[in-house]
Amino acid sequence: MEASDPFESYIRVGLERLGFELDDTDVAVIQATDSIYGQQIDALMQADLAHVAREAAMDLSRPPEPE
Amino acid sequence: MSLLDRPLREQGGAIASGDADAGELLEETLERIESRNPELNAIVEVFPERSREMLDDAPPGPLHGVPVAIKDEWPLPWRAERFGAAEMLGDPPEPGESGPYRALRDAGAVIVGVGNMHELGAGSTGHISVYGPAHNPWDTTRCPGGSSSGPGSAVGARLVGGAVGADGIGSIRYPAAYCGITGLKPTFGRSAMEGHPIPATTTVVSGPLCADAADCRLLGAALFGEDLQAGDAGGLRIGVVRAPVSEDCRPDVLEACQRALEALRAETAGEIVEVAIHGLEHAHVASILVGTTEELDELSPARVASLGDGLSPIARALLKYRFLLSGAALARAHRVRTLMRRSLADVFERVDVVAWPTVPAPAPPLENPTVELPSGPHAADWANSRAGGIVNLTGVPAISMPVGLSSEGLPIGLQLLAAWGRDELLLDAAEALERATGREHVEARPAIAAVAA
Numbered sequence: 001m002e003a004s005d006p007f008e009s010y011i012r013v014g015l016e017r018l019g020f021e022l023d024d025t026d027v028a029v030i031q032a033t034d035s036i037y038g039q040q041i042d043a044l045m046q047a048d049l050a051h052v053a054r055e056a057a058m059d060l061s062r063p064p065e066p067e
Numbered sequence: 068m069s070l071l072d073r074p075l076r077e078q079g080g081a082i083a084s085g086d087a088d089a090g091e092l093l094e095e096t097l098e099r100i101e102s103r104n105p106e107l108n109a110i111v112e113v114f115p116e117r118s119r120e121m122l123d124d125a126p127p128g129p130l131h132g133v134p135v136a137i138k139d140e141w142p143l144p145w146r147a148e149r150f151g152a153a154e155m156l157g158d159p160p161e162p163g164e165s166g167p168y169r170a171l172r173d174a175g176a177v178i179v180g181v182g183n184m185h186e187l188g189a190g191s192t193g194h195i196s197v198y199g200p201a202h203n204p205w206d207t208t209r210c211p212g213g214s215s216s217g218p219g220s221a222v223g224a225r226l227v228g229g230a231v232g233a234d235g236i237g238s239i240r241y242p243a244a245y246c247g248i249t250g251l252k253p254t255f256g257r258s259a260m261e262g263h264p265i266p267a268t269t270t271v272v273s274g275p276l277c278a279d280a281a282d283c284r285l286l287g288a289a290l291f292g293e294d295l296q297a298g299d300a301g302g303l304r305i306g307v308v309r310a311p312v313s314e315d316c317r318p319d320v321l322e323a324c325q326r327a328l329e330a331l332r333a334e335t336a337g338e339i340v341e342v343a344i345h346g347l348e349h350a351h352v353a354s355i356l357v358g359t360t361e362e363l364d365e366l367s368p369a370r371v372a373s374l375g376d377g378l379s380p381i382a383r384a385l386l387k388y389r390f391l392l393s394g395a396a397l398a399r400a401h402r403v404r405t406l407m408r409r410s411l412a413d414v415f416e417r418v419d420v421v422a423w424p425t426v427p428a429p430a431p432p433l434e435n436p437t438v439e440l441p442s443g444p445h446a447a448d449w450a451n452s453r454a455g456g457i458v459n460l461t462g463v464p465a466i467s468m469p470v471g472l473s474s475e476g477l478p479i480g481l482q483l484l485a486a487w488g489r490d491e492l493l494l495d496a497a498e499a500l501e502r503a504t505g506r507e508h509v510e511a512r513p514a515i516a517a518v519a520a
Contacts, residue, residue, distance in 0.1 A: 014391050019368040022387070029384030030391070036449050040352035041396050044403065047349055055405040060269055060462030061256035063412045063487050064405065 007031065071095050072518050075133055075228040075282040082132040089132025089177070093122055096134040096179050100226050103515055106207050109220035110136060110180035111198040117145050121177045130289055131175030136221050136230040138182045139198075141165035141262050141273075150264055151184040151196045151214070154377030156386075157264060157365050165262030167231050167273050167290060174289035182217025182230055186382050188271075189359070190214055191241045191426075191451035192436040195379055200433050203245055205477050205513040209430040210447065212242030218276045219246040223478075225516040228277065229286045233263070235271040236358045237425075237455025240467035243276055244425035244480025247469045247511060249497060250276045251283045254487050255462035258290040270358045270459040279509040280468065280497035287490070300495040303337035306418035310347055312454050313423035315442045323471035323479040324424045327500060334503035335496070342414050342421065346406040347457070353403035354456025356396060360389055408461045415486035420496055425467040425480035426451045458484060466493040468500060469508040478511075 011030050015022055053067050070078055070087050081087035097115055104110050118134075125131055142148050147160035171178055183201040185193050193216025194200045201216035203209040204224035211220040215232030219242025222230050232239040234252040243250025251274045258273045265271060275286035288295045305328060307313060314321075332339050344350075371386050378386070414421060427450050428438035436447045458465040464487070467480040481500075485493050501509055512518065 011391065015368075015387055018390055019372075020387055020390070021372060025380045026384040026387055029381055030388045033385065033388055036446055037352060037355060040349075041356075041393075044349050044352050044356075044396055044399050045393075047399065047403075049399060049402045049406065052402050052406045052409075054402075055408065058405070058408075061254055061487060062462075063415075064408045067409070 007034065068518050069095065071099060071228070072225055074278060075130065076285050078133045078228060079130055089122055092132065093118060093134055093177055093179065096227060100180060103224055103226055106515065107202045107204060107220045107224055108199055109183055109201050109211070109217045109224065109226060111139060111183045111217060112146065113180045114145060118177050118179050121172065125175040125177060126173065128173065128175030129285060130171070133176050134179040134227050135171060135176045135286065136180045136182045136218060136227045137167060137171070137178055138215050138218050138230070138232045139184050140188065140233045140264070141167050143168050143178065146181065148264065149197060150188065151186045151198070152378060152382070153197045154374050155264060156187070156362060156370070160264065163262055166259030170259040170289045170292060171231065176289065179227060182215065182221055182232070184216055185213030186379055188214040188233065188235055188238060189382060189385065191237060191448045192431070193242065194433045194436050195381065202433070203430050204515050205247060206430070206475070208432055209477065210245060210433055210436050212245035212430065214238040215242045215276060219243060219248065222246065222248045222276050222278060223513060223516070225512065229282055230276050231273055231286070231290065232276050233271055233273050234459065235268070236354055236452050236459050239274045239276055240425050240455055240465060240480070240482060241451050243467040245430040245478065247478030247513070248276055249279050249283050249466065249468045249509065250274065251287055251490065251493065252458055252465045253287065253291065253490050254464045257490065258287070259292065265362050268361055270361065279501060280494045284494045295491050295494060298491055298495045300335045300492065300499045303331065303335035303420065303496060303499070304418040305332060305337055305339045306342040306414055306421040307339060308342060308344055308347065308421065308423065311442070312347070315440050316424050316427035317440065319473045320424050320427060320429070320479050324481045327470035327481050327504070328422055330503040331496065331500045334499045340418050342418055344414055345410040346403060347410070349403045350407050350457040350460060351453045353400035353407070354460040355452060356392065356400035357404060358456065358459060360392065360397060363389055404460050407457055411461050411463060412486070419492060420483040420485050422481060422483050423454060425482040426454060429473040429475065429477035429479060454482065463487055464490040464493055466497055468497045469511065471508060472511070
C-alpha cells in the first residue's frame, strides 16, 4: 500500500528495510503511539544535555557518585 | 472474621502460636479463590497439590504457612512463567527455582496461585493478557492496573493477604493505587530477581503488594532476604513539586492526596517543602525509552515475525515501533537518566520523601482505558507512566498507599519516593499515615471482600 503521509512512509520504509512485514494495524498502532510520545521525543532531542557529565559506573542501587 | 481476612502478620502469628491451623487456612484460601476469582480473573492458575507440598515442607519462618500469590513473571519449580503472553520474546521459558520463589519458600510461605499480568509487562492497565483481563475488585468493569494486575486484584479482593509483583515502569504501584492496597517498589537490586525473563534489566524489581505497610514490610523482608526494621518517621520532610506530575490530576485525586499529606505532616510533626527536580520534564519519555528497549538486543525482525499470532496485534506493533526509535533519542534518554539521578540525589539532601499522586485518575474502564485530566483526555498508560517512570529510571524506592475514594467509589493512591536504600523509611511513613487516618483507607474493602460485622 502506498503511504499517504510522510510519517507513514517513514514507518513503512524504515521497518520494511529491517525486514518486517507490516499490516495496517501495525501502522495504525505505531501512528497512535507516536502521536502520544513523539512530541516528548522531539523535545528530548532538542534538550541541552551537554552539561550533564556521564556517570562512569552507574549503580542503580546507590546514589550517583559526586561529579 | 476469618483469619484469611486478617493481615499476613496476624495469619503468621496465629499459625506460629498454634491458634490456627495452616492446612485449614490453605484450604480456605483455595475455596475463596474458587468462589471469588471467576469475577476477577486475578489468579490464572492454582496447583493445590503443589501448595500442600509446599506447606508440608515449609520451614519455620516469618511467613510459615501463610498463603501468598506470585505474578506470572517468574518460573516456579513446577511451572514456567508466561509473562501474560502466548509466546515469550526470548527462549521458551522452563520451570525452575526463581529468586522470588526461593525467598517465599525459605520464609515458610505457601504459594497458592499465579497472578495475571498485562501482556509482556507492557501496560499500566492490565486490560490485555493472554488469560484475558484481570478485573478491578472495586468495579469489575474497570482496569485493575498493570502490569501486576492479578496480584493487585487478588489482594484487593482478599483472595490472599499478599502477593509478589514486579515493577518496571510502575507495575506494582499502579495496581496498588487502582485496587486500594499498598505496594512497594524496592530500591533497584535489593529484592530477589533471579529467573526473570529480562535477566539484564536495569529497571525491573520484585516487590510486595499487601493490604497495608506492615504486611509489605513482612513480605518485602522475605524478598529482600533481610529484616526491614521499623523506625520513626518523626520530623518527616516531605517534598512536593510544582509540575504536571503533581498538578495535572483529577481534582478528587489531588484533594485526597493533599489531605493525606497534611495528615502525614501532622502525624510526624514534619514539614512540607516545595522542591524542584531539575530535568523532570524529560524523565517520562526517558523512562519509556530505557524501559521498553531493554530486551531489544535479544530480538530480531525475524524473531518478531515468527511470533505471529502469539502476541496481541498491539503488542506486535509496539515491538516493531521500538525498532524505529532513534539511537540518538535512546542515548539522550540515558543521559537524562544520569541527570535525574543527580537531581533526585540533590533533592534528597533537603527532604526525606517526595510525594505526588501514584496515578492522576482512578481506574478507567477496561473497554476504554483512557483518563480525563485537566490537560485533556489521555491514554492511561501515558498518564500513569508520567507519574511512575522516574522511579525505575533512577533506581530509587517508592510506595503507593491508599488515601481515599473517588467520586465513583474507586481507590486513590498517594506515592512517596525516597533515596536509594531508604525503603524502610517509606514503610515507616506509610504506617504513620495509617495511624493518622485511623487505618480508614487500608481497612476499606470492595463489596466482593466485605466482612460480615
